[in-house]
Amino acid sequence: MINNAxxxxxxxxxxxxRRDIVRMTNKAGSGHPGGSLSAIDALVVLYFRHxxxxxxxxxxxxxxxxxxSKGHCTPAYYAAMSARGxxxxxxxxxxxxxxxxxxxxxxxxxLPGVDSSSGSLGQGLSLANGAAMAARYDGxxxxxxxxxxxxxxxxxxxxxAAMTAAAYGLDQVCAIVDANGIQLDGTVDNVKSLGDMPAKxxxxxxxxxxxxxxxxxxxxxxxxxxxxxxxxxxxxxxHTIKGKGVSFMENTAKFHGLAPNPExxxxxxxxxx
Amino acid sequence: xxxxxxxxxxxxxxxxxLGRDHDDVFVLDGDCATPNYTARFQxxxxxxxxxxxxxxxxxxxxxxxxxxxxxxxxxNAYANFLTGRGFDQVxxxxxxxxxxxxxxxxxxxxxxxxxxxxxxxxxDVGLMRALPNMTVIVPCDxxxxxxxxxxxxxxxxxxxxxxxxxxxxxxxxxxxxxEIGKAVPLRAGSxxxxxxxxxxxxxxxxxxxxxxxxxxxxxxxxxxTIKPLDAEAVLDSVRRTGCVVTIEEHSIIxxxxxxxxxxxxxxxxxxxxxxxTRDVFGLSGTMDELFDHFGLRAxxxxxxxxxxxxxxx
Numbered sequence: 001m002i003n004n005a006x007x008x009x010x011x012x013x014x015x016x017x018r019r020d021i022v023r024m025t026n027k028a029g030s031g032h033p034g035g036s037l038s039a040i041d042a043l044v045v046l047y048f049r050h051x052x053x054x055x056x057x058x059x060x061x062x063x064x065x066x067x068x069s070k071g072h073c074t075p076a077y078y079a080a081m082s083a084r085g086x087x088x089x090x091x092x093x094x095x096x097x098x099x100x101x102x103x104x105x106x107x108x109x110x111l112p113g114v115d116s117s118s119g120s121l122g123q124g125l126s127l128a129n130g131a132a133m134a135a136r137y138d139g140x141x142x143x144x145x146x147x148x149x150x151x152x153x154x155x156x157x158x159x160x161a162a163m164t165a166a167a168y169g170l171d172q173v174c175a176i177v178d179a180n181g182i183q184l185d186g187t188v189d190n191v192k193s194l195g196d197m198p199a200k201x202x203x204x205x206x207x208x209x210x211x212x213x214x215x216x217x218x219x220x221x222x223x224x225x226x227x228x229x230x231x232x233x234x235x236x237x238x239h240t241i242k243g244k245g246v247s248f249m250e251n252t253a254k255f256h257g258l259a260p261n262p263e264x265x266x267x268x269x270x271x272x273x
Numbered sequence: 274x275x276x277x278x279x280x281x282x283x284x285x286x287x288x289x290x291l292g293r294d295h296d297d298v299f300v301l302d303g304d305c306a307t308p309n310y311t312a313r314f315q316x317x318x319x320x321x322x323x324x325x326x327x328x329x330x331x332x333x334x335x336x337x338x339x340x341x342x343x344x345x346x347x348x349n350a351y352a353n354f355l356t357g358r359g360f361d362q363v364x365x366x367x368x369x370x371x372x373x374x375x376x377x378x379x380x381x382x383x384x385x386x387x388x389x390x391x392x393x394x395x396x397d398v399g400l401m402r403a404l405p406n407m408t409v410i411v412p413c414d415x416x417x418x419x420x421x422x423x424x425x426x427x428x429x430x431x432x433x434x435x436x437x438x439x440x441x442x443x444x445x446x447x448x449x450x451x452e453i454g455k456a457v458p459l460r461a462g463s464x465x466x467x468x469x470x471x472x473x474x475x476x477x478x479x480x481x482x483x484x485x486x487x488x489x490x491x492x493x494x495x496x497x498t499i500k501p502l503d504a505e506a507v508l509d510s511v512r513r514t515g516c517v518v519t520i521e522e523h524s525i526i527x528x529x530x531x532x533x534x535x536x537x538x539x540x541x542x543x544x545x546x547x548x549x550t551r552d553v554f555g556l557s558g559t560m561d562e563l564f565d566h567f568g569l570r571a572x573x574x575x576x577x578x579x580x581x582x583x584x585x586x
Contacts, residue, residue, distance in 0.1 A: 061343065109371050116341055117370040120361050126331045127366060130338020130346070137320060157362070160331035168323070
């Protein structure tokens with residue numbers, strides 16, 4: 001069970017990552033801060049508490065893997081990876097620059113520690129399933145995590161993969177839906193409503209856990225429950241706020257794919273002190 | 274030479290060989306394990322076979338995940354659905370990610386026959402050839418298919434393998450060399466180069482016989498690897514003969530004909546005639562009827578050779 005000191009430490013890391021997210025998108029002049037700020041808390045809990053990984057040996061064969069299916073949220077991904085020790089924090093400022101390892105969308109051939117290239121939405125869950133099938137054959141207890149966006153699950157492949165994971169009882173697979181309710185063109189409800197999204201996953205044969213995705217304790221507990229779930233995959237519906245932590249970015253589609261300008265950056269950093 | 278066999282049969286033999294020798298070989302299919310003969314692998318190695326159901330995008334992605342975890346997956350489905358519907362998955366999760374996934378497109382060319390246009394892949398090779406990192410292999414018969422499967426196992430990057438369903442003439446033997454990226458000379462000649470890929474090799478050889486009766490000495494070269502193309506072998510032959518014909522059971526846009534046109538255009542311009550389907554969809558018919566309809570016969574190739582020679586002057 002996670003204690004208060006540990007929770008405080010995770011929150012401090014997440015705050016530093018939030019500062020990195022707004023700084024790196026500002027420096028690059030582009031990128032996706034909104035969904036990065038909503039996703040970062042879950043990513044921090046995952047990378048610092050749950051994944052069996054060796055940042056100094058990113059291709060360690062026994063590792064757990066993480067697939068960022070919502071591949072545009074590289075600012076959060078890189079901030080968490082850097083904080084966890086995969087590469088120096090200064091390198092974050094090369095985000096999206098020419099010849100950087102920190103490509104606009106994740107690339108496993110550019111940056112060791114990225115488990116697959118992504119950016120075309122909808123592909124991550126299939127990857128986790130395949131890796132889990134390999135681990136099961138090898139008798140390895142490795143776990144395979146996928147972060148999806150709620151808008152992203154409008155992609156049909158997600159549901160193909162959801163059926164595969166359930167059909168093969170892949171309990172080593174854990175999906176986290178960063179449910180911030182907003183996609184590029186507006187709210188998910190307005191663009192194309194998902195209806196009763198948890199019920200959909202349940203109907204596809206998944207163990208479903210609903211949480212407040214900004215509550216580190218709830219994220220940690222949900223990931224623990226997922227580990228103990230046998231015979232079926234788990235999806236954590238992580239209810240979040242797009243742009244969380246920066247007042248003018250919260251709950252708006254505007255900063256889905258827009259970087260803060262220098263004045264906005266200053267305000268954001270002030271709020272993220 | 275008149276013996277006919279199903280290419281998919283040679284493919285299944287190769288898979289069984291690999292499955293026996295290497296426990297990192299996995300096979301995925303999409304509800305076509307019976308017609309694709311991957312069911313034979315399933316029977317031999319049930320723990321390394323997954324039926325992903327009717328979901329080509331997911332088949333490709335799942336294979337990429339297996340490869341990320343160190344396995345050598347063979348992802349099977351009908352060619353047009355796997356490379357068409359699954360194109361973006363092959364592009365991002367396989368080719369861009371540099372995963373050793375073998376994309377196996379079945380029902381090649383006209384071999385889905387009476388199923389009609391939706392089921393006749395005439396563009397698949399072009400799609401796969403356009404992708405960086407992708408090796409594209411189109412064997413000519415069941416014997417070569419088996420060798421191709423063996424060779425693919427030792428290749429580091431992603432591969433597209435095109436497999437036909439219905440029986441086609443066996444033109445290679447157990448001793449015919451097979452090396453990925455290396456042309457297979459089928460007949461030496463000095464007057465015109467005929468380049469073939471896939472199951473049209475016997476028609477190409479038939480064309481050479483027709484031409485021989487007229488005193489035209491045709492060289493026939495089989496290119497099982499469309500990418501990387503054996504540029505040296507092609508250029509060497511065309512420099513000697515001065516004109517060339519390509520023949521393939523595929524659209525002339527995007528595959529062998531295009532690859533050869535690009536090569537010659539950049540390195541050795543020469544009269545080129547392309548035989549294949551011409552910017553049209555397929556239609557229902559027997560494979561024989563479709564070969565006649567699309568003009569993929571020895572007589573069509575010989576006619577193209579005469580045109581190429583006439584243009585050479």
